[in-house]
Amino acid sequence: xxxxxxxxxxxxxxxxxxxxxxxxxxxxxxxxxxxxxxxxxxxxxxxxxxxxxxxxxxxxxxxxxxxxxxxxxxxxxxxxxxxxxxxxxxxxxxxxxxxxxxxxxxxxxxxxxxxxxxxxxxxxxxxxxxxxxxxxxxxxxxxxxxxxxxxxxxxxx
Amino acid sequence: xxxxxxxxxxxxxxxxxxxxxxxxxxxxxxxxxxxxxxxxxxxxxxxxxxxxxxxxxxxxxxxxxxxxxxxxxxxxxxxxxxxxxxxxxxxxxxxxxxxxxxxxxxxxxxxxxxxxxxxxxxxxxxxxxxxxxxxxxxxxxxxxxxxxxxxxxxxxxxxxxxxxxxxxxxxxxxxxxxxxxxxxxxxxxxxxxxxxxxxxxxxxxxxxxxxxxxxxxxxxxxxxxxxxxxxxxxxxxxxxxxxxxxxxxxxx
Numbered sequence: 001x002x003x004x005x006x007x008x009x010x011x012x013x014x015x016x017x018x019x020x021x022x023x024x025x026x027x028x029x030x031x032x033x034x035x036x037x038x039x040x041x042x043x044x045x046x047x048x049x050x051x052x053x054x055x056x057x058x059x060x061x062x063x064x065x066x067x068x069x070x071x072x073x074x075x076x077x078x079x080x081x082x083x084x085x086x087x088x089x090x091x092x093x094x095x096x097x098x099x100x101x102x103x104x105x106x107x108x109x110x111x112x113x114x115x116x117x118x119x120x121x122x123x124x125x126x127x128x129x130x131x132x133x134x135x136x137x138x139x140x141x142x143x144x145x146x147x148x149x150x151x152x153x154x155x156x157x
Numbered sequence: 158x159x160x161x162x163x164x165x166x167x168x169x170x171x172x173x174x175x176x177x178x179x180x181x182x183x184x185x186x187x188x189x190x191x192x193x194x195x196x197x198x199x200x201x202x203x204x205x206x207x208x209x210x211x212x213x214x215x216x217x218x219x220x221x222x223x224x225x226x227x228x229x230x231x232x233x234x235x236x237x238x239x240x241x242x243x244x245x246x247x248x249x250x251x252x253x254x255x256x257x258x259x260x261x262x263x264x265x266x267x268x269x270x271x272x273x274x275x276x277x278x279x280x281x282x283x284x285x286x287x288x289x290x291x292x293x294x295x296x297x298x299x300x301x302x303x304x305x306x307x308x309x310x311x312x313x314x315x316x317x318x319x320x321x322x323x324x325x326x327x328x329x330x331x332x333x334x335x336x337x338x339x340x341x342x343x344x345x346x347x348x349x350x351x352x353x354x355x356x357x358x359x360x361x362x363x364x365x366x367x368x369x370x371x372x373x374x375x376x377x378x379x380x381x382x383x384x385x386x387x388x389x390x391x392x393x394x395x396x397x398x399x400x401x402x403x404x405x406x407x408x409x
Contacts (some may be wrong), residue, residue, distance in 0.1 A: 037285075038341070039258065039282075039285070039338045040282060040338045040339050040340045040341050041340075041341045041342075042281070042340065042341070042342045042344075042405075044342070044343075044344045044401055046397070046400075055397075057342075057343050057344050058341075058343055059341060059342075059343075101404075101407040103407070119284065121404045121405070121407050122404070123400065123403055123404045123407055125396070125397075125400045127396065135397070135400040135401055135403075135404050136404065137401060137404040137405055139281050139284060140284065140285045141284065141285070142284060142285050142286060142287035144287050145287065
């Protein structure tokens with residue numbers, strides 16, 4: 001995955017090197033700006049078994065700040081925010097690879113370095129008994145739940 | 158059982174589309190060359206009982222019922238209405254101080270049909286207020302109009318409605334209410350499904366339905382149903398919608 005382009009990120013921002021589960025590294029640029037989650041929207045996406053995006057609905061595209069063309073074919077972790085603990089994603093992948101559902105609060109990184117909080121649910125897509133990918137739906141969490149998640153994630157790696 | 162095919166429409170259809178569905182049924186009879194009976198059930202429970210008893214051969218189903226019909230009752234996808242998705246509104250009385258989702262408090266009384274997609278999506282739309290089903294008093298109704306009436310009588314604080322049904326209400330009724338939130342999901346929609354007695358003719362029916370968009374007369378007929386054309390619906394399209402619905406249910 002390519003490094004983020006700081007040309008799209010309004011200063012001030014901080015530069016962070018993110019290391020993913022496969023050992024690859026990406027330079028990201030992060031601001032403190034939170035993008036408000038629009039009322040009523042549900043963000044829907046689908047990946048293949050390798051976590052590569054194959055579908056993104058309009059809300060996904062809008063909130064990410066990328067174009068659909070920039071998203072499809074990219075790893076879902078293009079949205080990974082450095083404030084999210086690795087343990088949360090390790091738990092997500094372990095769950096869905098066992099064929100189970102996963103739910104959790106996630107801080108996502110936008111193309112412009114901002115972020116937005118979601119409550120995410122992920123399930124495996126099973127066809128003829130075989131997982132062929134994963135579907136995720138995210139919705140607007142309450143501020144109380146976001147505050148709890150922020151506190152919990154600060155205590156994790 | 159006689160040879161007449163049994164057709165039904167999800168009871169959440171807007172009432173002003175009733176005559177359109179009967180005209181569509183006549184079109185179906187001509188195209189299939191057999192007798193088709195359109196049965197409009199009063200509510201979801203009556204319709205589900207008819208499905209369970211094998212009395213439905215063709216159904217315009219809401220997305221949550223489509224999940225059950227395709228996964229467990231041997232129905233196959235035929236078509237979907239072009240450009241239409243299932244969205245939900247949450248409304249309160251126009252005079253109510255409860256004028257935003259975040260203003261709702263535990264104990265709120267919610268009028269809602271037993272329409273499973275409306276209920277599920279409505280509950281999700283309340284999450285930003287930190288409300289869970291345990292915080293609500295749900296008042297069951299059989300029709301979206303009855304949900305609105307519960308609201309206007311003061312017996313409910315908010316109502317969950319299919320957005321299409323709300324938009325079809327009279328101007329007077331809409332002016333007595335305010336929309337707190339309108340969903341924007343886009344990925345779930347109603348679907349026309351063929352039951353086991355019609356499966357062998359599903360591909361033929363799909364072809365005829367998709368071709369309706371090419372005929373000015375047929376487009377006028379579809380206009381009465383409030384969509385411009387039918388789109389072919391394949392198994393994988395429905396499987397994806399089912400995955401989305403399962404994800405919504407799983408996260409509730």
